[in-house]
Amino acid sequence: MDLATLRSFLKIVEHGTFTRAAVACGVSQPALSQQVAKLEAELGTPLFERQGRRLKLTETGERLRERAEQIVALVDDTARELADDGRTGRLAVAAIPTIAPYFLPGPLKAFREQHPEVRLELHELTTEALLKALRQGDVDLGVLALPVDGRYLEFEPLFEESLLLVVPAGHRLARGGPVRLDRLRAEPFVLLDEAHCLSGQIRSFCERRQFHPLETGRSTQLATVQEMVALGHGLSFVPEMARRLDTSDQRVYVPIAGEAPRRTIGVGWNPYRYQSRLARAFREQLRSAARPDEPSRSR
Amino acid sequence: MDLATLRSFLKIVEHGTFTRAAVACGVSQPALSQQVAKLEAELGTPLFERQGRRLKLTETGERLRERAEQIVALVDDTARELADDGRTGRLAVAAIPTIAPYFLPGPLKAFREQHPEVRLELHELTTEALLKALRQGDVDLGVLALPVDGRYLEFEPLFEESLLLVVPAGHRLARGGPVRLDRLRAEPFVLLDEAHCLSGQIRSFCERRQFHPLETGRSTQLATVQEMVALGHGLSFVPEMARRLDTSDQRVYVPIAGEAPRRTIGVGWNPYRYQSRLARAFREQLRSAARPDEPSRSR
DNA sequence: ACATTGGATAAGAATACGTTATGGATCTAG
DNA sequence: CTAGATCCATAACGTATTCTTATCCAATGT
Structure with missing residues (x-):
């Protein structure tokens, strides 16, 4: 579970589709497919229900979303706090x-x-x-x-x-x-x-x-x-x-x-x-x- | 700032030297040197004071340590929560x-x-x-x-x-x-x-x-x-x-x-x-x- | 039915990362 | 005070991961 993957996951949830999220992340769509596939393999459970082209979070996916938001917020805040010199930024x-x-x-x-x-x-x-x-x-x-x-x-x-x-x-x-x-x-x-x-x-x-x-x-x-x-x-x-x-x-x-x-x-x-x-x-x-x-x- | 780097950073702090931390992480010592160097470049500030072979955290390093511990704990807990089926583990x-x-x-x-x-x-x-x-x-x-x-x-x-x-x-x-x-x-x-x-x-x-x-x-x-x-x-x-x-x-x-x-x-x-x-x-x-x-x- | 949208897969390419080898600085011991 | 040991940094190189491009397949909607 690495941070970039969590960020991608959140973007997918936010935008509702892999394709749009890929644009938002500035990467290709297969990159996100692969990241999510790897994450799902790691957790042993699917994160999305792919019913046709309807994309829905599974229960596990929903729980991950909450945690991932906390994690990303904490990481971003840390980076900002440490880089905070009160002058630039x-x-x-x-x-x-x-x-x-x-x-x-x-x-x-x-x-x-x-x-x-x-x-x-x-x-x-x-x-x-x-x-x-x-x-x-x-x-x-x-x-x-x-x-x-x-x-x-x-x-x-x-x-x-x-x-x-x-x-x-x-x-x-x-x-x-x-x-x-x-x-x-x-x-x-x-x-x-x-x-x-x-x-x-x-x-x-x-x-x-x-x-x-x-x-x-x-x-x-x-x-x-x-x-x-x-x-x-x-x-x-x-x-x-x-x-x-x-x-x-x-x-x-x-x-x-x-x-x-x-x-x-x-x-x-x-x-x-x-x-x-x-x-x-x-x-x-x-x-x-x-x-x-x-x-x-x-x- | 990725998770593996934060974990390495914490291991270094815990063990007091890059070399011992490298053993604990199961990687070579230069790997940690490079990770820390990259992290320091990213933050724009040194994390360790290298006075001779005395290794001491800078103020920024100390702040990162606290945050990194929170982040790693949150990530590990997330992984455990999602993998928790009440049966295995x-x-x-x-x-x-x-x-x-x-x-x-x-x-x-x-x-x-x-x-x-x-x-x-x-x-x-x-x-x-x-x-x-x-x-x-x-x-x-x-x-x-x-x-x-x-x-x-x-x-x-x-x-x-x-x-x-x-x-x-x-x-x-x-x-x-x-x-x-x-x-x-x-x-x-x-x-x-x-x-x-x-x-x-x-x-x-x-x-x-x-x-x-x-x-x-x-x-x-x-x-x-x-x-x-x-x-x-x-x-x-x-x-x-x-x-x-x-x-x-x-x-x-x-x-x-x-x-x-x-x-x-x-x-x-x-x-x-x-x-x-x-x-x-x-x-x-x-x-x-x-x-x-x-x-x-x-x- | 057919075009369109969206995700998965496969293969090649770029990049990132770790390893080994080595050097330099510092502390310790004889 | 010098020899050795310890420890981190750097460079060069190889590997492994991850992204991209190309393509396919399934579903949806007109």
């Missing part, structure tokens, strides 16, 4: 799309200055995909909106922010301070796609207040929403951090009267995986960017 | 010398009848060596006298037994029932070597009672002690289980008056290692042999 950070462009540039810039030799990876993922990536050890840190289903993960809240109403410049609500929701019943709204967790947060906020926005369009990107608002397609709700990046004079951001809708931004990681010095340093960077008293330039 | 049992020949034959015989295909290993070890073997995963189960320093291990008491006074047949104390210690002050004693934990138990019992036996000889084996007693060299204290095996009429076993000295026999195992079905079955066998109501023939 790789750091994979993920964030949800409604945070990434607004909050991360500051910390990323500061981190890069402090750690110029690091290969920094940034992944934009939905909350669900981000949690999966954290659990699988594909990324070191994830920045997202709390709370989430955090089994096997740890989280640290960074800061809270309000949601704002955004209206086109010159709109009747553009002046006059905080707006009450009941003044918006006739207004058309451009909302964010449901794939974003922010969209769900806005929806539940509106439902709590018995407000049902008149939907006139959806977009998958916050930036697009902002452009649509400027073009007069409707109003929208956006997080505070999106305002800070908005240099256009065609949009005006107005606070909402009463108890403002808020979201909590936090950082998550996998406590069962090795936390590199780089990861800890980046978390510190996130913390200091989150402190309102001493804000990192959120350019 | 290997089972390594250890016991201290003052228990092994007296208590184990019964359970061993019963187990062998139920599991004829198992390769059964029995190791006779001192308490200290036994605990080390359990911690290292060299043996699956250990039978010994409780309590012991059981860090990282688990134990289950099986039964208690008394210590008896053994005297030669025809001795003045051979008849007349329980003997008070103060009647033994003038008697010479043949004691067990201090390497045995039983010897320490007897010593502390005597000290509690302010009894200082007149020592006239020491032996490393309980069987030898018994023979010496028969030959009139002196008296001795032996555990109850040693009496049951004694078919000679040259020795008489006499209980000690007052609070009798007792020892607890138990079985220990390593909860961090995979407990095979065979190991669990043997533990069950030990339990039923320990039950006084339904004693397995302690042949």
Whole structure:
């Protein structure tokens, strides 16, 4: 039982077929067939049920999968721990799309200055995909909106922010301070796609207040929403951090009267995986960017 | 980083030199040199400090040692778990010398009848060596006298037994029932070597009672002690289980008056290692042999 | 029925790994 | 202090393993 074989086995399980796994491993398909055949001979039991071209794990195969995942994780963590000089290496950070462009540039810039030799990876993922990536050890840190289903993960809240109403410049609500929701019943709204967790947060906020926005369009990107608002397609709700990046004079951001809708931004990681010095340093960077008293330039 | 290399690395650490480790691994010395060189290149740091012929682990090497032990243990346990059919395989049992020949034959015989295909290993070890073997995963189960320093291990008491006074047949104390210690002050004693934990138990019992036996000889084996007693060299204290095996009429076993000295026999195992079905079955066998109501023939 | 997809097998090729031979450094003993 | 012994590193070479290419066979689906 050697490590390369275990890795191959896991890839096969992950991809469902030998052929696709072979591509993922960068080897030929027969190589995997041979590795698995050897492993099965070694264990004395088959690992897959080959019913035609349906590939299914046997009971033994399922048990091996669990153990192999532990083994590979332990080996990879060991390699990372021993190679960890706090200066070079790789750091994979993920964030949800409604945070990434607004909050991360500051910390990323500061981190890069402090750690110029690091290969920094940034992944934009939905909350669900981000949690999966954290659990699988594909990324070191994830920045997202709390709370989430955090089994096997740890989280640290960074800061809270309000949601704002955004209206086109010159709109009747553009002046006059905080707006009450009941003044918006006739207004058309451009909302964010449901794939974003922010969209769900806005929806539940509106439902709590018995407000049902008149939907006139959806977009998958916050930036697009902002452009649509400027073009007069409707109003929208956006997080505070999106305002800070908005240099256009065609949009005006107005606070909402009463108890403002808020979201909590936090950082998550996998406590069962090795936390590199780089990861800890980046978390510190996130913390200091989150402190309102001493804000990192959120350019 | 492959498994064979990690195993070699651990062997080198264990044996202190490449050369001896090579013998233990059954390969040539240059093979290990090359493996380590490759591993060091891979990690980017040396693992050993070669100061002359003194071989010392670097800090990184020390960290790798810990991790490598975990990895190898996990891999070995996985292989054992998957190969575990509850019928075939290997089972390594250890016991201290003052228990092994007296208590184990019964359970061993019963187990062998139920599991004829198992390769059964029995190791006779001192308490200290036994605990080390359990911690290292060299043996699956250990039978010994409780309590012991059981860090990282688990134990289950099986039964208690008394210590008896053994005297030669025809001795003045051979008849007349329980003997008070103060009647033994003038008697010479043949004691067990201090390497045995039983010897320490007897010593502390005597000290509690302010009894200082007149020592006239020491032996490393309980069987030898018994023979010496028969030959009139002196008296001795032996555990109850040693009496049951004694078919000679040259020795008489006499209980000690007052609070009798007792020892607890138990079985220990390593909860961090995979407990095979065979190991669990043997533990069950030990339990039923320990039950006084339904004693397995302690042949 | 026939094309397509996916895995097994066989034979040759590349690579990795272990062996033997040997050298150099260090510690020990006479 | 020198001779010998011990021990690790290196180089050259042979072998063994493992991958690749080519091909086949079985199953699935249109």
